[in-house]
Amino acid sequence: MPVDLTELNAEELSARHEEYLKAYADLLNEGLSLDLTRGKPAPEQLDLSTGLLGALGEDDYRSADGTDCRNYGGPRGLAEIRELFAGFLQVPAEQLVAAGNSSLALMHDSLSYAVLDGVAGGPGPWRGTTDAPVAFLCPVPGYDRHFSLCDRFGIEMIPVPLNDDGPDMAVVEELVAADPRIKGMWCVPKYSNPTGATYSPEVVRRLATMETAAPDFRLFWDNAYAVHHLTDETVEIADVLALCAEAGNPDRPFVFGSTSKITLAGAGVAFFGSSPANVEWLLKRMSYRTIGPDKVNQLRHVRFLRDAEGLAAHMRRHRSIVAPKFEAVREVLEETLGGSGVAEWTRPKGGYFISLDVLDDCAARVVRLAKDAGIALTPAGATHPGGRDPRDRNIRLAPTFPTIEEVRGAVRGVATCVLLAATERLLEKVGSR
Secondary structure, three states, X not given: OOOOHHHOOHHHHHHHHHHHHHHHXXXXXXXXXXXXXXXXXXXXXXXXXXXXXXXXXXXXXXXXXXXXXXXXXXXXXXXXXXXXXXXXHOOOHHHEEEOOOOHHHHHHHHHHHHHHHOOOOOOOOOOOOOOOXXXXXXXXXXXXXXXXXHHHOOOEEEEEEEEOOEEOHHHHHHHXXXXXXEEEEEEOOOOOOOOOOOOOHHHHHHHHHOOOOOOXXXXXXXXXXXXXXXXXXXXXXXXXXXXXXXXXXXXXXXXXXXXXXXXXXXXXXXXXXXXXXHHHHHHHHHOOOOOOOOHHHHHHHHHHHOOHHHHHHHHHHHHHHHHHXXXXXXXXXXXXXXXXXXXXXXXXXXXXXXEEEEOOOOHHHHHHHHHHOOEEXXXXXXXXXXXXXXXXXXEEEOOOOOOHHHHHHHHHHHHHHXXXXXHHHHHHHHHOO
């Protein structure tokens, strides 16, 4: 186990630096080609859903109410798939829309409609002006694709700290109460990307009840990992839709989810859930771009997953593949960086990512060193708006796609890069004294 590098003197640091330079040279000579960049399901996970492809028989194309799923229509999606996922997403089936394969597309469309037309009950379009753009709160570290959507629509992003129990509510409440430009907030409430943080009941309650200067404020509630547990514990979150309704803010949450990391990533079903007014708002605007979703795909999901217990059993099979990879990351990080004083990492109970914090001003250097050694990492800063981490310390690790042997090799290589970058930085500090 490494010594605490931050406690070493200049001579000791120099010796360690030489040691890590040699280790990095050995790493370069391995000729690695490993990838920890994106949270994709592994082929073995996709294999779990091969049965989806043959879930419908030749004459099995009618839903429970007799709808011919091969034809147009049914903008809300099949009732039976909405009933299947209603409990997991904490949205009544009648207030849930089942759409195409991508929840990101639903988030994009919802944001687009809000910018063009405004939201249900709101004062008007979210189109900002040059001197007063619309703004969103962005818990950090967070999901880079959320930030990209804001960039796409010219929405100013205001970072707020993400704690173990959710966003720092003192900061959130102060901001939304004072600034009517703040129209929304990104939330990944369970097993957040990338830290794995889960919002506490108190945080959800405060989000539901807080006073906002903008009367049309919306929580973009991206419940992407609702059923993606890594342990025997089934972590639950408070029902944001019910709490908002009780607080007199029924239109505040837009709830999103999908089966993309449950069945087949490119052939899943996405969901939008909210108040009746928001559902009608969305459906009216969707009617201009589609005459109904892929109901055949929705029907085969129902046939394949069957019911709530069938879905839970399916996700336990996912866990048996994914959890050992997360454990491998933990073991290697503990072995190589534990006690070093130059790195901290999360230990999520679910989701798809691990968040690694290194010394300030070192993350970009670690990513460059890793790239040169054949290890692809998510760009430093990707977990912050604009790709700019003010402390240059956060790195997102995505261990789901590689094999467990590749995960171990990649993380061991990353650790070598962390130690080299850290000693470089510490020596610079010693030299500047």
